[in-house]
Structures are given as structure tokens and as C-alpha cells.
Amino acid sequence: MTLWRRPGLWIPLILVFLWGLLILVSGLDSMREVTFTLMMFATLAASLNILLGYTGYVSFGHIVFFGLGGYTGFYLLSQRGWPLSLAAVSGGLLSAAVAGLLGLAVLRLRGAYFALATIGINEAARAFISNFSPFGGATGLFVNFSYYQSYGGAGRALWLTFISLWLTILLVTVVSYGVKHSRFGLGLMAIREDEDAALVMGVKAPQAKTIAFVISAFFPGIVGTLYFFKNGNVEPGDAFQLHMSIETLVMIMLGGQGTVSGPLLGAVTYQGLRGYLLTSPLFKSLHLAIAGLVLLLIVLFLPAGAIGWLRQRFQGLRRFLE
């Protein structure tokens, strides 16, 4: 089928493309910084959704791939002098490889047991990296300001990371859509609904789950490298924040799990809400409590998320909102 007959793909793709273009044309540093954070979470959410939304496995350890990939990429950049693009892809590949190895063992667990194991993996990785001297142990790694000269100065380097992230979020959108509308994706959704029945129908669940895990781990590795390159340093406390994993889950729930555009929308909405609460003097100290209340209301009364709800409510929108 040709692209124009797939509005579920090109609508989010064009929106994200225009969004990035707008920031690029505006050339405003403040806009770029805000957008970087939004796009970062959107990419994390969209990639986690491949495991969570399509396959039905709840991972609290998504951020471990952000941390491990980010550390690897940053190490290659700062200690080995690799260019950003190559380091970022390597970070992604390392995360994917780790997911492949872990997946074979951990994906045998189901439901809450899997969720618990991912928490354990995140904490184990954080504790291990804190003691791993090539990665700088507890203090982590950093680059000097002069390092950015090779990129034509810090300003240019920041725009370069932004463009890289923009490409990454476009790629994750395409991959997410591609997975959902493939034979492989149908197998994943069968696993999500009833894994035993899927097995009996011929879905190679162990392999399919592992591949889904690998794909979902690739993108956080790239994002991590970009993020730490932008910051100029990486340390265990920043790289493996459990609550970032959980916030990513919240974004997916908000937008709609198992949809293509839901996680993107959820990430932008959640971050927007948080940004507002943090800057509003009235809510500043209560922002976490309010965000929690909003989450609770969504979980209890709107479990399909915004996009999911729209799809249920207005059948005609189904073709356009995926």
C-alpha cells in the first residue's frame, strides 16, 4: 500500500517533522532545550510501547538501556574520540545486544514477576556501573568545554544533537508503525492477549518477545548517548533513574498503550503538565502530588489513554489515529 493510504503513519510523522523544522528555523536555544526534553521522552515512550503496548510486558527497567547505551556512547565519544553519530548508534546497538541476552532469561517470567526483574536489572546495572572503573565509577565521565570545538563550538554541537534526536524520533515512529502493521506485530499482540493461546496457534513467542525487547532497547541507547553528550557528563545517578522509567510508563498510559501516536502525545502532555506545575508558584511544591492524582484518575477512569479512548469512542477516527 502507498504511503498516502496510511494516515496513521504520515499524520504523526508529518507533525513531528514540522515540529522539529519549526524549532530549527526559529533557531532559539530555549525552544531547542525544551523540545529536546520533550522529544527525548517521546522517543523513550514510543520505544517502550513496542514492548509494553504491543507485547504486553510491563518493564520498569526501560531506563537501564538509556543508561547503558548512554554510558557506552559517551565513553566512545569522550575516551575514544568517536564521532557522535557512530557513538550514538553503537550505544543503541549495545543496549539492543544486552536486551537480547537478558531477554532470553528474563522474558520467561510473566506479569508482575517480569516487572520486578526489570527493577532488579536496573538497580544491578546502576550498582555495577558505580563500581566499574573504566566508566569512571561513582563519579562517572565528563568532557571539557573545549571538547566541543571539534564540532564547531558548543552551540553547533547542541544543534547537532537536536537534529540527531529529531531523526531518531522520526525513525522510532516509523519502526513503531511498521511493527504494529506487520506479521511480527500481529504475533506480538497475540502474545499480549493470551500468550499460551498464541503459542498453540504457532507464534514463536520466546523469539518474538526477545526481538521486541531488542527493538525497544535500541532507541534508548541512542537517546542516552545524545543526552549525555549534550550535558557533557554522565554519572550513575543520572543514568539509571528508576522514576524516569516509571514516568515513561505514565506517558504511555496517558496517550494510549499499543497505539503509534499515543506515546508521543502522552510524553508531550505529561512533560507539558509537569513544566506548567513546576513554573506555577501555586503548584510548585505540590507538582508531584498533582501529577500523581492525574495519573490515578487516568488509570482508574480512562485506562485506554487519550488515543485509545478516541478510537473506541469514534470508530471513524480509527484509520487516522493509530
Place this chain on the structure above:
Amino acid sequence: MVLNQLLASLTDGLLLGFVYGLAAMGLSLIWGVMCVINLAHGSVIALGMFGTYLLFSQTAWNPYLALLAVAVVGFLTGTAIYGAAVHRVINAPHLSSLLATFAVNMIFIGLGTAIFTTSPRNLDYSLGSLQIGAVIFPVTRLIAAMAAILLTVALYLFLFFSRPGKAIRAVANNRTAAELMGIPTSLVLASSFGLGTMLAAVAGGLIATFFPFTILSGGPYELKSFVICVLGGLGNPLGALLGGLLLGGLEGLIPTFMPVSWVPTVEFVLFVLVLVLRPTGLLGAR
């Protein structure tokens, strides 16, 4: 000399292990009865710490008397959490109950941060120390360990020999069948959640008698509770105490063999390994 040191750090770890076990028991009970992982566990532990602290510092109650009040409030809070956040999603996929309890966690931490800030507190209370052989412990830690044992025994007797306890076990076993037998399952679930929350709050209060804390201090104990539950068998409250001892013992022993910063690595690797290789727990039944 080395042996003395080892003995001292092992005893230290084991004493702490009892309290870890008590904290984990709350999580384990809730999991065992309704298959919900309570992600508000850590914040409840922290609230237990603050409850004890406030009663002690504001009204000059004895901390152990304060613990009784904390237990009652903890139970009521637990039933309230169940009613507000868990009941609606009890039959939904795991993600819903995980996120619902996490939302409660955010609310508690958010309110707690707004009210108490995140600066450390310290319960200025001491009962002196006790020396046994070459080992010296603060009395507060001995009492905490003893309280943990007492509560475990009480919980055991309650679950296995009282009518409401039997109802809880029936609901844990098969909710639908229990409902058909005329057991008011919602009430039982709510009170189990209350009981689990109470145990966590009391554990927090006991910890507050010897360690400084902030509103965020519950987090690490929550993680330890996960490890303990898995070691002792998820859903097995008595296994939790043994799991706590095991973890406490490990924390006491590991530093004599390798730098103390490796402790969490060992703990969490062990955790994942046990989950994958023996999901019923090292000490689990079956």
C-alpha cells in the same frame, strides 16, 4: 580480631534484617492476597518514620507508644488506599494496579515533600547500648528486632488461627470461590491492604528510632523489600522474615570480602537470578 569484626558486622546485619523482613512482610502480604505489587510501599515506610517522629518531637510521646498510633493510622490509610486506588483495578492487567499504587506513591511523596521538605530528620532518642561478648549494640535496634519477631508471630497466629485470618487466606487462594462461600471479599481485600500498609508503617517507625531519614528514605527499603520477597517467596509473609535475615546477613558479611559499594550489585544480581531460576523463592514452599 578479624573474627570479632566479622561477628560484629554479621550481628549488626542480622538485627537490621529483622526490620527489613518486617517491612517486606507488608509488601508480601498484599502480593500474596491480591497479586498487587504495592509501589506505594516505600512512601508508606517513610510516612511511618514521620508519624513516629512527629508524635515524639511534637507531643513528646514515647516512640514505642507512638508506634501504636502509627499502626492504627497505617491500617486505616491502607484501607483508604485500597478503596480509592486499588479496588477498581483489582481485576485489570497488572500495569493498572502498578500504576495506581505508583500514583499513590507520587501523591504521598509530593505532599510529604511540600510539608516536610527533603531535609534529613533524626529522632533524638536513645536507650543506651548493650554489650554481649565483644559486640556492642544500641538497645533501640535490639527492641526493633524483637518487635519484628513479635509481629511476625502475631501475624502468623492471626492468619492461621483466627477467623478473619482464615478468610484472608481463603481469598488469597481463590477469590471467586471465597466470594461464593459468603466471604465479603472486598472487605477482606481492604483489610489485607490495611494490614500490609500497617506493617510497612511500623517498620518505618522502628527504623526511625535508630537511623536518620528524609521523606524519600522509603525508596531503598522498598527495593530491599522486593529483593526479600523474592528470596523468601513472593506472597509468603513468613518467608519474608527469613528473606530479611538473609539480606541483612549478606549486608553484614559482604563488606568483609569486598568494598562495601559492591553490596547493592550483589544483592540485585542475586535478586534477578533467584527470580529467573527459582521464582517461588529460595525459601518458598513447593
Place this chain on the structure above:
Amino acid sequence: MILEVKDVTKLFGGLQALNHVSFTLPEGQILGLIGPNGAGKTTLFNVINGVFPPDQGRVTLRGEDITGLPPYEVARRGLARTYQVVRPLADLTVLENVMVGSCFGRHCYSLHQAAQVAREVLQQVGLVRHSALPAGSLNVAEKKRLELARAVAAQPYLLLLDEVLAGLNPSEIAAMLDTIRRIRDTGVTIIMIEHVMQAVMNISERILVLDYGQIIADGSPQEVANNLAVIEAYLGDPKLAARLLTG
């Protein structure tokens, strides 16, 4: 022979669920598998399609030893089954449910081909107008048909049906039997577990009776209905047999 089950034994703890079960099945038959509750019928299905490996014995499908293969490997070799308790993939549409069957069944169809096969099968079982509905919204009889459609869409050589008639009213049973016959006529071999005695006696060419994990009778419906051991173990009332065969 499409299926050979040889000396299969399965233990659950101390309980002998299957006790040296052996039988062979030629192509194109409908084999009825009957027996009291707990006789091991569903366990036999689970062993044949790879959900549990047997403790002893071999299962051969079309000349290939499939003992101990995981269920998805067995499915690809041309074996499909339905569940006694229906297991629709609730959030997927009816069409998608059936597509899972055809996509991952004997032929590794592409999505496009799978959708075509799925539509044909839905037509065959009379669910085509519900194609776009979520599977969770169907009623019990429709879910039973969906369960059957999913298995048929895999285009198997051998189809295992676990109580597809249970919970249906008489007119629904008649329609379902008709569908099953039509599936048989396309060349699919069928084993069906059934408690609706009259129906299974009518549709099967051959009946296998399982009791306490052992085969106690194997033969035509007439032979089985007149077998004393069967009557004692299962049917209870000798006159019942006569009524079943005439009814």
C-alpha cells in the same frame, strides 16, 4: 497414518493422567474422544500438541516425530486445536484473531494472504459480518465459532476440537456439526473431545474411550456403545446406548 500416539504416559505429581495410551489415526476421519471428567482427554490433547511433553512414549505426526516439540513448532507442522474454555484475543478484532491462526499456521502467510484466508474461513463459520468487532464483544456461541475459525484458518492437516459443542443450544449444535462436517470434507482429519453424546456418536466414524488415563474401548460408535466396559465406566445405563445410536 496422519497421527501415531505410542505408549504415551503423563504423570502429574503422583497422579497418572495418561497411562500407556496408544492409537493411530488414518487421514480423513473424525475421531470422537469420550470419557468421564478427569479421564485425561484434554491432557492427551496437551501432550499431542506440545503443551506438555509426555513422560514416556512418542507422538508422530505425518511420519515425523514431534514428541517434546514446543506447541508453536507443532502448529507449523499442521496441527491446530481449540480450547475447551474459549480464549479469544479479546482486544483484537475477529478478523485479526483469525489472521493470527492463518499467519502462524501451517503456511507462513503474509498479512495480506492471511487476511484473505481469514475472510474465507469467517464466511465458512458464519462470522463474517462481525469481522471488525473486538473478539471480546462476541457471545458464547460466536466465541466458540471464532475459536474454531482460528484453528481452521491455520489450514491444518489435523484439528483437535475440545468440547466445541458445550454450552450451545440444539440449533446451534446442529449448525456447528454441519460446519465440522464441511471442514472434514475439505480433507482435514479431526479429533473431537465431546460430552454431547448424541452428537459425537452421530458425527464420528470412530470413537475412543478414555477412563483413568487408559483407553478402554476403541471402535465404531456401535461397537463402543455396546461395549460393557464403557457402559459401566461411563454411560451407566445399557438402554442409553440404544437411544444414543437411534437419536
